[in-house]
Amino acid sequence: MYKFFKNILNLIKFKINIFIIFCILSVIILTNNYNKNFIKIFFSIIGIFFLSSSSFIINNILERNIDKKMNRTKNRVLVKKKININIIILILIIFLFLGIIILYKFVNFKTTFLTFFIFIFYSIIYTKFIKPYTIYNVVLGGISGALLPILSCFIVSSKINLKIIFFCIIIFLWTPPHFWSLSLYFYKDYKNSNLYMLPKIYGKKITRKYILFYSILLILFTFLIFIFNFANKIYFFLIFILNIVFFFIIYKLCFYYKKYIYYLNFIFSIKYLFFFFLFLIIDNFYYFKN
Numbered sequence: 142m143y144k145f146f147k148n149i150l151n152l153i154k155f156k157i158n159i160f161i162i163f164c165i166l167s168v169i170i171l172t173n174n175y176n177k178n179f180i181k182i183f184f185s186i187i188g189i190f191f192l193s194s195s196s197f198i199i200n201n202i203l204e205r206n207i208d209k210k211m212n213r214t215k216n217r218v219l220v221k222k223k224i225n226i227n228i229i230i231l232i233l234i235i236f237l238f239l240g241i242i243i244l245y246k247f248v249n250f251k252t253t254f255l256t257f258f259i260f261i262f263y264s265i266i267y268t269k270f271i272k273p274y275t276i277y278n279v280v281l282g283g284i285s286g287a288l289l290p291i292l293s294c295f296i297v298s299s300k301i302n303l304k305i306i307f308f309c310i311i312i313f314l315w316t317p318p319h320f321w322s323l324s325l326y327f328y329k330d331y332k333n334s335n336l337y338m339l340p341k342i343y344g345k346k347i348t349r350k351y352i353l354f355y356s357i358l359l360i361l362f363t364f365l366i367f368i369f370n371f372a373n374k375i376y377f378f379l380i381f382i383l384n385i386v387f388f389f390i391i392y393k394l395c396f397y398y399k400k401y402i403y404y405l406n407f408i409f410s411i412k413y414l415f416f417f418f419l420f421l422i423i424d425n426f427y428y429f430k431n
């Protein structure tokens with residue numbers, strides 16, 4: 142039973158799911174519009190969790206033949222047939238229906254629609270029609286993450302203002318350094334796969350340049366949040382330190398050619414997004430109270 146449960150968690154990319162919920166909740170907190178909406182927020186988290194889990198299950202199903210050929214993914218649940226495919230499809234259908242019904246009944250139509258759109262975009266459009274065909278697969282894949290702040294606004298019926306658009310842009314710009322660092326680390330895997338990944342098509346040198354480009358833009362936008370008065374001095378101070386560390390890692394990644402730095406940057410990218418939102422929340426609470 143323990144193994145079955147563990148396999149299900151892997152299948153639904155549980156950690157990414159939790160992180161997605163963290164991003165959505167962070168933006169909700171930052172809209173300062175959560176007080177009257179606790180029940181809606183509670184049900185939206187459950188509904189989104191079910192729908193994103195089903196999108197990860199579909200992604201696993203559609204990519205099982207690609208996953209089989211890569212060291213990073215060759216032990217995945219579907220490749221190793223750790224759970225019967227019929228059970229997986231049953232779980233997928235149950236999650237999909239539960240997700241839609243919970244969002245529609247307890248949250249609102251707009252949230253249901255956008256979550257369903259992200260679901261289709263990530264699990265079908267990105268996985269099947271973007272990832273294998275263009276070097277911008279990772280950039281375009283970022284749209285699924287970039288739409289999360291809009292989802293937060295829909296849940297609590299907040300206005301979509303420039304601050305929210307900046308959050309979308311930041312997640313969008315954050316995705317390429319996040320995934321390309323991983324694809325540099327697993328360069329051999331992607332070279333042997335039939336995915337149209339940037340390092341495979343244009344090589345490591347160009348990929349490092351692309352990472353530098355997106356990272357500089359990302360750093361710039363995290364400062365614009367302060368310049369446009371969407372956050373205060375505490376945020377500026379904290380993000381300044383985080384960006385120094387980030388730039389140091391990116392600099393090393395671009396000019397030292399050490400394999401471990403690619404992996405370090407992938408891990409750091411996750412911490413970066415986490416701290417970005419955490420700093421904004423700390424800053425928001427401090428200035429909201431004072």
Ligand code: HEM
Nearest residue numbers: 156157160161164278279282283285286312316320323411
């Ligand atoms: C806001 C959106 C996103 C969040 C919060 C997020 C977060 C995460 C986290 C926490 C992990 C680590 C999972 C683990 O250790 O098991 C991860 C892994 C990963 N992410 Fe993201 N990510 C996001 C968007 C994206 C996008 C849009 C792409 C690609 C286009 C992407 C590609 C990957 C890949 C390839 C992995 C490795 C997965 C694995 O080995 O199972 N991520 N992400």
Ligand SMILES: CC(C)=CCC/C(C)=C/CC/C(C)=C/COP(=O)(O)OP(=O)(O)O
Nearest residue numbers: 157161192193196200256259260263285286
């Ligand atoms: C409905 C809903 C909110 C869905 C969540 C959509 C979302 C934000 C997805 C994040 C994208 C992601 C983790 C891609 C992993 O890349 P990959 O699948 O290419 O990675 P792999 O190489 O590990 O398979």
